[in-house]
Amino acid sequence: MEEDLESLKRKIKEKGDTVRALKAQKADKSFVDVEVAALLKLKNQLTCITGEDGSSKSKTKLTLKTPKGTRDYNEKEMAIREKVFSTIISVFKRHGGVTIDTPVFELKEILAGKYGEESKLIYDLEDQGGEKCSLRYDLTVPFARFLAMNGTQYQNIKRYQIAKDFDVAGSYDPMVPDSEVIKIMCECLTELEIGTFIIKINHRKILDGIFEVCGVPEEKIRPISSAVDKLDKTPWEDVRKEMTEEKGLDPIVADHIGEYVKFKGGKELLERLFQDQKLLANANAKAGLNEMILLFQYLEVFGVLDKISFDLSLARGLDYYTGIIYEAVTELSGPPTLEDGTKVKRKTKKGTDEFDETTVGVGSIAAGGRYDNLVGMFANSKKGNIPCVGVSIGVERVFSILLQKYQLEQVKSNEVEVYVIAVADGLLEDRMKICAELWNAGIKAEFMYKIKPKLQPQFSVCDRDQIPFAVIIGKDELNCGQVKIKDMRSKEQGGGAGTSVKRSDMIAELKNRLGKL
């Protein structure tokens, strides 16, 4: 044994030398890879041996955590999340959505240049056999890639993906799908029961028109738009500073923009902008304003105008939007307000660049817009382009709002309907047999994984897991072909002993009772 260990250690040293030598010679990557794989295998063998005999155990301490920016969800949290997902999916299906799926990572070049300043948040994979890949950053760019690849079959599609993204692709009469997508947002947010919300709406063309009218040079329009996008979280002075100092905008131009972006309101704001002759003379602004008029008309038909705020400060960070843009916020979206009425300023956690979450609101809870050129960026010809409009529900943010609303301990995370209990003697195989009958009849059932469990712990499981009914068995009763069914929701355990039924009537009796729940 010790000899094997020594020989293994020697082999590891030799293999390590080989790898280092190859790397020093800048040998072909495939050669190095083969040797590295062999080295890792030897090292694993070593861990197995030293782990098994225990003598030379030098287990390096693992850090038990999830990667930065990720987290686990436990079963109570997941019960809430699944309710969120099923609510959203039922709205999407109600509007004729079909679902597709795309891989969790894409070729790097597919994602490159689609997100503007947010690109730096993309995770790259290490090169594995000649392909550079990145984790997907949203579902929109992969959907556009899917459409470009399958364009001939998908001149139009309403698709949703992973219970959060809904998009309508295709050429239609203006603002018709756009207004339905906003109606879908309203239905989702209403049915998710997250409190009152407002949908801020703007139009990229109106915004671009304003920038042009104010005198922003063309190549600065997207960077300046990114700066405006921060207005929901950052005071105007800071945004102005970003425009002038970081992005080199003329301060007079910045102040001119500042006057426009403070406007928000409803139809009356739209009418006011139609009075602005300088704006109307701009082709972009005019086109945007005309579409906005139509949108308001359709949203009125759909009965959701009361949820809408036309907000000229809404810009959306992503580069790919070309038309209508929108973002839903709730009272919980902004940073918390202090007792004296001032807003808390966002702070970073000491020594890190992560925001201290107690000083931020959850931000927007759903957002989207029209992106008419993204599919075309992938397609070979102009004909390959497909205009799209969509919305993404911020399920993480919705979830954190709902977490505050529910008492996590009281959330039922399993769906068990019947617990099979033995009063004495264990009767393991009888409990198993009854459970198998229940399962085969489609009833959700469990039993305790013990040969001879005590009675009280079995009752406690029913309590803990909020299981409504118990089937209780004893030797004598089984011999007479009887079982007891007990309603566990009445707290008189031990007192009311349940109803005796014939074993052959058990399933029917339980189905009857479960049907009434």
Add this chain to the structure above:
Amino acid sequence: MEEDLESLKRKIKEKGDTVRALKAQKADKSFVDVEVAALLKLKNQLTCITGEDGSSKSKTKLTLKTPKGTRDYNEKEMAIREKVFSTIISVFKRHGGVTIDTPVFELKEILAGKYGEESKLIYDLEDQGGEKCSLRYDLTVPFARFLAMNGTQYQNIKRYQIAKDFDVAGSYDPMVPDSEVIKIMCECLTELEIGTFIIKINHRKILDGIFEVCGVPEEKIRPISSAVDKLDKTPWEDVRKEMTEEKGLDPIVADHIGEYVKFKGGKELLERLFQDQKLLANANAKAGLNEMILLFQYLEVFGVLDKISFDLSLARGLDYYTGIIYEAVTELSGPPTLEDGTKVKRKTKKGTDEFDETTVGVGSIAAGGRYDNLVGMFANSKKGNIPCVGVSIGVERVFSILLQKYQLEQVKSNEVEVYVIAVADGLLEDRMKICAELWNAGIKAEFMYKIKPKLQPQFSVCDRDQIPFAVIIGKDELNCGQVKIKDMRSKEQGGGAGTSVKRSDMIAELKNRLGKL
């Protein structure tokens, strides 16, 4: 404009020089990162400008594909997949499963050393801010990490994850949860309607006992086990060659193993092994055989013994199993049989190392086993260990079996119940208003996104999407407060014009008809 372009190109060159210089000086990564980000931003700006003015358009041709080893699923395929997922989840819930979720990537060190020879299939992420991460390879290791992190709350849990992995964690009486997990496998595979299947069962301790009795040196047990695992796809001669030539096993020992691993059968094989005094004298083999006896007893109670084949050649590739192991196969699992009865040998595609899929079967369609030490590998103390047993359903393989069964074109991928149609005049806003009524009543409805659609294309949508009912509106009828409801499943379009109902009765009438579907 041209000046801006030139100045931008100059800036890119300068920034590129800075990056190269920093890299040459081996400057701190964070400095390089900042400059690289700035460079990328400039390059994106360039793409925007050259893209917009079109003159200097030098769009590099994108390869439109998904990364190697990944694929998209279209809406018809997803309809089948969702049926697969919902079937499996309903079985998991029936057995009291709760669901948790873990991130798609984990710290690299969490996954390292858990998968044996399969480790080379793990994707690593590029270092992003000091953490080395890898995409998860299965759901078992992340689950074990989750348990080790939250051990005090989870001394026992039945959990499922993403509709395919079910595990029971906790210390229980032997073989009780193991037999339920196998019962769950049977229910899933039966309800998925993929044809007849067999569950091959073996026990790691029996296998290790056999290896010990045959004279395999301890450090070679896992590698030899990996070789045996290939017996379902590879002839014995090739496996023997791997054992002796690649892994340096004495040929006499290999032949001795060869005699054992050809055994398969039911209870009678178990009885035969109990006669093997040499095997019974081995502690591992004896412990495994005793557990196997108990397992057969419980599987008989659960009524699934007819699905079971005790198979001594089953080894399972992954290192972490410690007890019972199992694998379900169907007729479609093996390589296709030629007309003369011989099996097709697996071939690789020309010039690649990918298998030609026409020469392979789908392999096992569900598999799992007991892994009693994996949580302990993450835990700080022996007390932190939690024994587990689980199963993973091979949803990809189940899906490809079902794909062969269904005619993809005839799969209904949307759930729309009612299509709202105008006979003339377009009536867009009226169609919108009626749809809003239907949606608000929970009815799945659509209308055509055109101001003035023709009648025939609207009927065609109902046909194409298999929509059962249409609400048909005309100006005169609307004025009288009436709409028509037409059953679209009867093919007499234009003929039977539908039933006129009062607008105020429309919802009730539709709900009544939909209830009868």
